Amino acid sequence: MSRPQSPPDFTKLARRPSERVALADYIRSTPGLQESDFLEWKTAYDLTTKPGRVATSKHLIAFANRDFAQAARNADGYAYLILGVEPGNLVGVPVWDSADIENWLSPYTGIDLRYGPPDYITVDDVHVLFLVVDPPSLGDAIYCMQRAGADADENNNTIAEGTIYVRHGGKSERHSGADLRRLTTRATTSVAAALQLSIELDGTDIEVIDARMLQAATRDSYVEDERKRLLGSLPRPSNSPFEIAMPSFDNRTQDGFLEEVRDYLGDVESRWDDIVAVQHVEEEESSVVAVILNDTPSNFEDVVLELTFPLASDRVFATVGEADARLAPPDPPRVWGSFSSLVMPAITPVRSPLAQRPEVEALDKHHVLVRYPAIHARPRSRHRLDRLLLALPPDLAGTTMDVAWRATSRSTDGDLSGTATLAIPQR
Secondary structure, eight states: OOOOSSOOOTTSOOOSHHHHHHHHHHHHTOTTOOOBTTEEEESSOOTTSHHHHHHHHHHHHHHHTSOHHHHTTSGGGOEEEEESEETTEEOOOOOOOHHHHHHHHHHHHOSSSOBOOOEEEEETTEEEEEEEEOOOOTTOOOOOOSSOEEOGGGTTOEEOTTOOEEEETTEEEEOOHHHHHHHHHHHHSOOOOOOOOEEEEEOTTOOOOOGGGGSHHHHHHHHHHHHHHHHTTSOOOOOOTTOOOOOOOOSSOHHHHHHHHHHHHHHHHHTHHHHHHHHHHHTTOOEEEEEEEEOSSSOEEEEEEEEEESSOGGGEESSHHHHHHHHOOOOOOOOTTOOOOOOOOOOOOOOOGGGOOOEEEEEETTEEEEEOOOEEEOTTEEEEOOOEEEOOOGGGTTOEEEEEEEEEOTTSSSEEEEEEEEEOOOO
């Protein structure tokens, strides 16, 4: 298999199965790829044997003992131990029961080490196992081997109970004196204040699309007006022998122009809903604003809010230009006899941090994720975020919508989640 065009985004956690398949495939198809402080792969571990369990536990412990600031640079602080794949080799592993895996590993890792449920993905009909270790944080214990055992990585030599492992680059190694001092400081430092925020959605300016705009009669009237406008630019034939035909300044033939008109009007008929949606957004008739409320005396730095709307991605936009680019309504042809304009290459503006916009991402056909740029949530404060432009169908008028939200902060551990209700008024 050829190497992917570009590597996965290693700064973010691969949460969805498709992202994990892409990561496993990237590892398999990238010769020379190196393991790192957040990524380890193995193809020879058998978790039904004690040496395989000991070796696996050793890497999980090493990941859990990473420096939290260093860990935060990749995969949202998480770490991957991936079994069944390596550069140039995809062998897979048996599908073991998740409860069995946890029972096999916990005698060595202890029950406090945090990692997600064992997760299998399939690459070319082969099963690959993901063990994902949670981000380390202040107040975490010093993790160590809870039971002695033979290590599959080291010719079955025994690892003593109490051995501390840490990640040094791409290796899980016994701790140094500096590692022990760092881990001791981490374990004895109090945990930051828990994240306490609430989220509101201001739907004062929400308005659904006018149902009359989506009717066939409205569409047909628009198509007919466009037909008259475009065909009206053609020269009318003259029966007078004394009338001199004016030269055409168009570089198209009349047949070519007529074909452009037919194609355009056909696109208008088939894409009418998109055209109406873009017009609705361009007129900025409907928007919603998320509000972050911090009623506590604490500062929360780099708060990132994510909203999940039960809508398709062609209903929620950060900007008018985004709506136009994503829906791409058909452009009308030039009227007959007009000059073609000189198209200049587009220049992409360089955005300053103040110009950052929310990111809109389709999760599936019926859900869209909006991720806002980080803000500083000051004590006892309200923060209105950038508005989102909406193109809501008429049948949503008078209904309510549950919007799931999730918030994180650089100055706290964990996340906060909930649901905000959005009332959509009658038109």
